[in-house]
Amino acid sequence: MDKSEINLNEPINVYAEKNVRLNEQFKGELLTSNWQERLKNLGGDAEGLIHFVSLMDARQSQEVQLEHKHGRQIPKLHQIMAGDLNYELTPEGLVKHNTFNEFINHTARVFDKKTVTGLVSYGVVSLACGGFGLPGVLAAAGVLIGRTSVEIAAAVKGAEKLSQNDIAHQMSSEWAELSEKAKAWMSQKENMEPEEKEALAKEIFDGFYHKSEDMLRLEGQLADHSKEVNKAQETAGKWGLGLGLGAGWGAGLFGGLDMMTAAKFDQDIVHHAVRYVDGAWSAFGKPYLGHGAKIMGNAFMGMVSLLGGFKLGAMLSRKDKETETILTENNQANLLAQEKKMELDASKFE
């Protein structure tokens, strides 16, 4: 091919917002032959070859790994491509989803029967321990809020993961379509009319272009998306923590006030209400046994409401940590495999 056939004045990049222009000379050589020479000029040579072979290896493994959507390593490039919750790629461009609706839908999925049963149980136990009075209500509210905030945070994260799977599937489908078109090309190219052949070639290379366009758009949106998810989790966490703390302190305060009121009334009431004397409750203390349990319940639930959210949060966080560890190990294994392959390739070029 004669390089002069390429119109270098043609705007080669359609991205107005991220318009990194190609070096004019390179632009011409980019599309044509003699890559080995080109690499030598760049000081690459065998090293460059190995680099791109390993790159290709990674790319191919990405396609394979996309088939295993759950719990498998998805390399960085596809994480980027699959990382967007709030945007959908359409022929018209990137469309923002209704984040609120998405959030509600995913939250509804997370709040399943088991979770609701758990929440109700927490509430009933808290109320019972709190003596069904205002302190008990506050204590129950503290626990419920702590738990709810953790669930909301999990829902946001769950929504993100679902979205990643969806987009990963979309990318995988795109590759499958390209494969089908390439098969059609290879099996029919000798018999096709020139127009048909041109149209099919255009479809295939357009397919590659759209893949790259998707990659770039999603890359551009990734940072914003991460910020949104983090912000949502952080807000849910802050509200949960704030309200949980408030309710917990309220419950504790009521417990304390109860105790002080009783103490003013008669110190012995408090003393006997919470203490077992000489192997049996004193006659004086017995009538106030319920009151003492209430005081203790309030104080206990105050603590529970303060700590419950933290505890649940820590459990979820530990689970995330485990997943992260697995992904990191997979990444390391993949890198090691690539390094070994690069060494083998290097020996071939020596």
Add this chain to the structure above:
Amino acid sequence: MFDLMNDPELKAFFDEDILKLIGGDDLAPEKKQELYLEIGKTVQNRVIARIYATLSEEEGAEFDKLIDQDEFDKVQEYLRRKNLDLPALMAAEALAYKLEVYELFKTAQAQNPSN
């Protein structure tokens, strides 16, 4: 998984035009021209995606500003400071692209042994 090509195949891969490699050498010159431009845009997008994937969020924002100023020299200088060699990135991405296309058609050919 990708198998390393034998030497003649490797040489052909490097030296042949991408359209010739896939059996599209008989396409009309103006159609070829369109495809080359599409290929160029694709490679460029991949280069940009790689640059952003390498830069941190803050660096990406800085890079955006430079691009908005539309001064290619500054962009190149910035990338150089970040140890990102633009021509080398382009070469790597273009080669990876060429190989990806080549492998796609080779696999398709293998699945149609009658041709």
